[in-house]
Amino acid sequence: MADIPEKMLAAQVVEFHKPYKIQEVPVPGKNLDENDMLVKVAVGSLCHTDGMVLEGIMGTKLPCIGSHEGAGTVVKVGSAISEFKVGDRILVNLTYHRCRTCADCKGPEQDTQYCANVGGYLGVSRDGSFAEYELVDGRECCRLPDNVSFQSAAPLACAGATVWGGLVRAGLKSGESIAIVGGGGGLGHLGVQFAKALGLRVIAIDARDEGLALAKECGADTTVDARKGKEKVVEEVKKVTNGKLADATLNVSDHESAAATGAAVTKMHGILLQIAQPTNVSVPFEEFVFRDIRVHGSLICSRGECQKMLEVVSKNNIKVKTNAFKGIKEVPKAVELAHSGKMQGKPVILIDERAIEDEKRSGLKMI
Known part of the structure; x- marks a missing residue:
């Protein structure tokens, strides 16, 4: 040298x-x-x-x-x-x-x-x-x-180590489904590819045309436009999961509504991995109490x-x-x-x- x-x-x-x-x-x-x-x-x-x-x-x-x-x-x-x-x-x-x-x-x-x-x-x-x-x-x-x-x-x-850490904590098996809120961003597009490499079915949710395009390019099985509103997003996720919703969800978006969307698209008793770092993470109590959604923070x-x-x-x-x-x-x-x-x-x-x-x-x- x-x-x-x-x-x-x-x-x-x-x-x-x-x-x-x-x-x-x-x-x-x-x-x-x-x-x-x-x-x-x-x-x-x-x-x-x-x-x-x-x-x-x-x-x-x-x-x-x-x-x-x-x-x-x-x-x-x-x-x-x-x-x-x-x-x-x-x-x-x-x-x-x-x-x-x-x-x-x-x-x-x-x-x-x-x-x-x-x-x-x-x-x-x-x-x-x-x-x-x-x-x-x-x-x-x-x-x-x-x-x-x-x-x-x-x-x-x-970015890679963070979204990989979330996938590790999700503990999913090949063939199961994962939703990624912010799936077309810097972390999200890596999460899409990692999840596909692990044999998971990937639902990428994003609120930008650029993000949706990148998630699709990276191999997401389904892309969902978050700008349609939470109810529509949930409906579209149900369509591709036989009504069950995603087995687990990664939230890599710090938008104020992202965590709530992530919980809503996760199956009952499922896990939402909160990776993004907004000042406050807001999830309606119904998700915790009525559907037993578990929110798990994940660092790198x-x-x-x-x-x-x-x-x-x-x-x-x-x-x-x-x-x-x-x-x-x-x-x-x-x-x-x-x-x-x-x-x-x-x-x-x-x-x-x-x-x-x-x-x-x-x-x-x-x-």
Whole structure:
């Protein structure tokens, strides 16, 4: 690897309710913790939570480099890390220094990411991926399959891991049905493809023409326009489930009516996985009391589940819809697109052009 410079370009949150500031900052990792790695970021991706950080909702200490969705190349490895070496291609995990002794850290596997004693979250309470280099916890990262590109991988660090975690908690079997409210968004279009790869029948619900089109393109068995109103949506879901409604539902939309719609299209005694993060989640009491709908919150997935997700992506040629911007100075344009209401998929920032070109020259058919 080339020599690591003293300075790097980064997009920082320096003041809440203000745009990112693009400026040079010191490269981290001069004194590397034994469990850490320094990564040369190839691609950083923009997530809904980044907007929450900018608004001060996450209690972030400033300044902070944005983005918790990143993929890149290892350039420096802590003395206690044996699984990775310099030159490895990895997906960054936003979790930093779990305590590894609490009940959640000890398992079950699908709950390990809930450590209450965590050392921080990249791009939220620690510097993230909108930079040329990033300091990460080497025990939390995942190796990228050879055919998964940096551009496709970066959004999987949170968007992919989050919707995959919801599917894990849904606990459905092949042949069962799942509804995804917000099925044509950044998380939703991945959820559609993951669910199909797991053999599920997918009902994608969205309120945008772009979202409905993307969900259909990604393989949804049924698409339903939420703008028709809850009663019509329920009617259409009943039609394709023999009147039973969906076996489980993922809600990845933060619209004020989305959770209620999600509960309404879920079968009696079924589970609604609440993934979106609006200020309040509103569901009519009838859904809880008269139909026994169980609402289960779901964060990201564990490291072990994340590696399984990457294997599914690799094996099933899952496509990550991205809108690429070249260089960290283009972050404001990515934010503008995300707020336009016209975006399909995820905005990504291409940071290490050489690494991306090397992928293209590898001879592999990259996803």
